[in-house]
Amino acid sequence: MPHSVSAKKRLRQNLRARERNRAIKSEIKSEMKKVLASLTSGDVAAAREHFKLVARKADRAAAKRTIHPNRAARLKSRLSARVKAAAGGASTKATKAANTKSEG
Numbered sequence: 001m002p003h004s005v006s007a008k009k010r011l012r013q014n015l016r017a018r019e020r021n022r023a024i025k026s027e028i029k030s031e032m033k034k035v036l037a038s039l040t041s042g043d044v045a046a047a048r049e050h051f052k053l054v055a056r057k058a059d060r061a062a063a064k065r066t067i068h069p070n071r072a073a074r075l076k077s078r079l080s081a082r083v084k085a086a087a088g089g090a091s092t093k094a095t096k097a098a099n100t101k102s103e104g
Helices: 004-039 044-063 067-085 088-104
Strands: none
Touching: 004 044, 004 067, 044 067
């Protein structure tokens, strides 16, 4: 246990920050589960909406250093790849076709 006044204050601050950080991390994990649940049910539109929330919350947490910025990027990258794969790749095929038409 802390003995000095400043150490006691620091402990109080750390406990408050810990609760705040745990809540933020929990929200991110909950939203990730919603994305994955939407993908397993086949609802790509809902998965995209939940993905936007995950990306926003992860970016905010990374900006505040609650999580590491690379972790936020990794989460977004992995979820984005799953959402795109679930969409069937139709958008990537359309994009490739448009690019080949514009080149030729």
